[in-house]
Amino acid sequence: MKSFEFVNPASLRSAISTLASAGEKAKLLAGGIDLLGEMKDYIQQPDIVVNLKTVPGLNRLTADRRGLRIGPLVTLTEIAEHPVIRANYTALAEAAESVGTPQIRNVGTIGGNLCQRPRCWYYRDEAVVCLKKGGSVCYAVEGENQFNAVLGGGPSWIVHPSDCAPALIALNASVEITGPQRRRVVPLEKFFTLPTQNVLQETILESGEIVTQIIVPAPAAGTRSHYMKVRHKESFDWALSGAAVMLQLRNRRVAACRVVLSGVAPIPWRSPEAEAVLRGKAVTPQVAMQAGQAAMAKARPLGKNAYKVPLTRNVVKLAVLKTAGV
Ligand SMILES: Cc1cc2nc3c(=O)[nH]c(=O)nc-3n(C[C@H](O)[C@H](O)[C@H](O)COP(=O)(O)OP(=O)(O)OC[C@H]3O[C@@H](n4cnc5c(N)ncnc54)[C@H](O)[C@@H]3O)c2cc1C
Incomplete structure (x- = not known):
């Protein structure tokens, strides 16, 4: 690992100004699980590491009638074990x-989980200068692409790695972003960017900007949610395919819904096609299967990842059935 200066800011303002003035030379550290891995593998070689953990107040979690306010330093364990999140925001607890x-x-941390970098093995290989590292080729297209995208790919075919992001989008969450000039609140759905927008980054974060809060509105009456994930290695692994489903049921019919896929696209992939199938219907195995088929209708697999298409159809079907309690 390259030597670096370790900065312990005493305030958010100080963290932001260090990040903004150093630009690409500085990286933000939360729990460090992802960033330190990248630094040890020479994927990131910052001169300055800004430790977010010394900034007071970013590890607060509140749950009240308005919903959840989650500080970016709240750990995944706290989220997974929180009784209100388990009961009312189930998909998020299951994802964490x-x-x-x-x-x-x-x-x-939840902030680090949302902002973690892709796991594509070409990106993570120090010796490979792929598109995401300023090169000119996405080696996954012709290479070992069994874990890459089947939806929304091109010119890079990474898959988005966070499990919490699809669950939060299904729950209609927003993120508060604080930067040198302004504070803004953005729907989490609009936080992630496709490679067509900027192949070098995965979010809308600009220089010096920090995710300072995650806001989840209180669910409407009759809302249930579930996150289902299939992984290659059951002990621990990122999603091969997953689905976060939110259903608001009224008289046993779907009054409102969200279906967001993981492991199949460069961003958490919301499926309006699956949602259109579910809306207004009573959930049955047939309707759930149609939702799965609709979710994958536009899939364009690469040479070695066509298995993700039937897999995801079934993940969506099972996640919808489980959410509806059918
Ligand atoms: C073996 C292993 C298995 C894993 N399995 C999974 C898995 O199954 N599912 C999954 O979702 N993840 C998985 N991960 C990834 C891990 O969960 C995330 O990396 C972790 O949540 C990151 O949190 P952190 O606080 O350690 O982030 P850090 O490593 O500190 O930061 C990660 C990135 O986010 C940026 N960042 C952190 N906080 C903020 C903020 N507030 N604002 C702006 N940018 C920020 C950092 O600069 C860095 O680029 C796995 C990681 C490993 C090593």
Whole structure:
């Protein structure tokens, strides 16, 4: 690992100004699970590491009638074990619980989970200068692409790695972002960017900007949610495919819904097609299967990842049935 200066800011303002003035030379550290891995592998070589953990107040979690306010330093374990989140925001608790191992969840934060970098093995290989590292080729297209995107790919075919992001989008969450000039609140759905927008980054974060809060509105009456994830290695792994489903049921019919896929696209992939199938219907195995088929109708697999298409159809079907309690 390259030597670096370790900065312990005493305030948010100070963290932001250090980040903004150093630009690409500085990186923000929360739990460090992802960033330190990248630094040890020479994928990131910052001169300055800004420790967010010394900024007071960013580890607060409140749950009240308005919903949840989650500080970016709240750990995944706290989210997975929180009784209100487990009861009323179930998909989020299940997603947090599905991340890595207990040790990773004890240290890893929700802010870091949302902002973690892709796991594509070409990106993570120090010797490979792929598109995401300023090169000219996405080696996954012709290479070992079994874990890459089947939806929304191009010119890079990474898949978005966070389990919590699809669950939060299904729950209609927003993020508060604080930067040198302004504070803004953005729907989490609009926080992530496709490679067509800027292949070098995965979010809208600009220089010096920090995620300072995650806001989840209180669910409407009759709302249920579930996150289902399929992984290659059951002990700990990122999603091969997953689905976060939110259903608001009225008289046993779907009054409102959100279906957001993980493991299949460069961003958490909301499926308006699956939602259109579900809206207004009573959930049955047939309707759930149609939702799965609709979710994957536009899939364009690469050479070695066509298995993700039937897999995801079934993940959506099972997640919808489980959410509806059918
Ligand atoms: C073996 C292993 C298995 C894993 N399995 C999973 C899994 O199954 N599912 C999953 O979702 N993840 C998984 N992860 C990733 C891990 O969960 C995330 O990396 C972790 O949540 C990151 O949290 P952190 O606080 O350690 O982030 P850090 O490593 O500190 O930061 C990660 C990135 O986010 C940026 N960042 C952090 N906080 C903020 C903020 N507030 N504002 C702006 N940028 C910020 C950092 O600069 C850095 O680029 C796994 C990681 C490992 C090593």
